Amino acid sequence: MFGFGQRKKITEKLYQQNLELAVTNKTLSLLEELYQKSTLTLTPEEMAQEIANVICKDLNLELAGILIFKKESDSLVPLAFSKSERLVKTLQKLGFFFRDITIPNISKSNFLKKVVYEKTENITDDLYEVFGDLILKDHLKEVKLQSHIKTILMYPLIKSGEVLGVLILAFNRNYNNLNSFEKASIRSFINAIALLLDKAYLYKDLQDSYEVTKKAYALEKQAKKEIEKLDKFKDQFLMTTQHNLRTPLTSMMGYSDLLLNGTFGKQNKKTTEVIKKFQTLTQGMIKMVNDFLDMAQFELGKSVVVLKPGVELLPILDEIMGELAFKSETKGVYLKFQKPKKNILINADREKLKAALFNIVDNSVKYTVKGGVDIKLEYNSGVKIIVSDTGIGISEEKMHSLFDSMFERGDEAKKVSTIGSGVGLYLSNKIIKFHNGKLWVESGGEGKGSVFYIELPIK
Secondary structure (H helix, E strand, C coil), X not given: CCCHHHHHHHHHHHHHHHHHHHHHHHHHHHHHHHHHHHCCCCCHHHHHHHHHHHHHHHCCCCEEEEEEEEHHHXXXXXXXXXXXXXXXXXXXXXXXXXXXXXXXXXXXXHHHHHHHCCCCCEXXXXXXXXXXXXXXXHHHHHHHXXXXXXXXXXXXXXXXXXXXXXXXXXXXXXXXXXCHXXXXXXXXXXXXXXXXXXXHHHHHHHHHCCCCHHHHHHHHHHHHHHHHHHXXXXXXXXXXXXXXXXXXXXXXXHHHHHHHCCCXXXXXXXXXXHHHHHHHHXXXXXXXXXXXXXXXXXXXXXXXXXXXXXXXXXXXXXXXXXXXXXXXXXXXXXXXXXXXXXXXXXXXXXXXXXHHHHHHHHHHHHCCCCCEEEEEEEECCEEEEEEEECCCCXXXXXXXCCCCCCCCCCHHHHHHCCXXXXXXXXXXXXXXXXXXXXXXXXXXXXXXXXXXXXXXXXX
């Protein structure tokens, strides 16, 4: 039996891993949003504004801004800023905005020179070091006081060894109070921002190069190289995600199992309930991580499905029923399975097929407020799994793109459930296609329920 000191170390380790997981998950979400912006064709100003908005919101900052470095004039020119509500109110009262202020003579500023010419991040708690005499000292003090700015960080945005611009972040916390994971998280998306801005400038140059075909071709080739680099970045990001998310999650589940089994001492009723809740949340995170990684592999043109012969279908559906029973009971909706007597053998990747079917049934339970969900099977040339619900239904317009869009959820779906990544049905469709099957949906419209059909060949 382990002593108090050992249990304390395990608890501290669990807390550390949980903290790392939370920060990594936030980084994953932020990078995901930045990657979605990379698919848009925007001007540099529009792209910079999108980036600033994402960072300011996701990191809960008072200010996030991007300034472009003009080497010929030794100055930083504002491109875009995103501000908290209280900072906006303060600036409105003082009568100035950061987007109107160009910062000259960078080489003569000890603070900014380090960022731009030495290409090193820099930190200060004094806005005067950034803006100097360009803004009245009293105004800077008022900004810092009213918007609760504690720390200003500036990072060089480097592209091909040259400084493209700088990123300025204003925190309402002291930098020393940020843990190492948060600091690493901030640094992780700096290169992605530089790539996105450079891509926006490349597209702008392409649009401006009507008469020079040779120049347009060269820029297009350069843009292709940058996109290839972004693809490599995605591959590297996936590998990092597998390690940084899956490893601590697996470890957390293992330790929580040991705690429940009494390995570290007998648990009382209260701690047992807390550990079980912790396990439920961790299992949900594991599913979300697996879905995201599978989805990313599909997007990269890779298959994650390995078909094996003689897989029994009914036990898979039984497991899904068991795992969703508590959720349906908690919501007060029924979940029924008209189980046939004869088992069915199919060629399948058992775990991936289970994940696909789980997403579909879980979707029906999630978006059903009254009534419930029925599952039944039909046979013809193959087996057809029919999942009927009395839920919110689907509009005719939405049905055509239901399985083709990632990270999208309808307004009615958001009203019924605030939780949802918007990748479940997309991923299910991909997996079922790799099983040589077919997935489609029918609905009478919004408020009239839905019927999902999954058709699979029988071995």
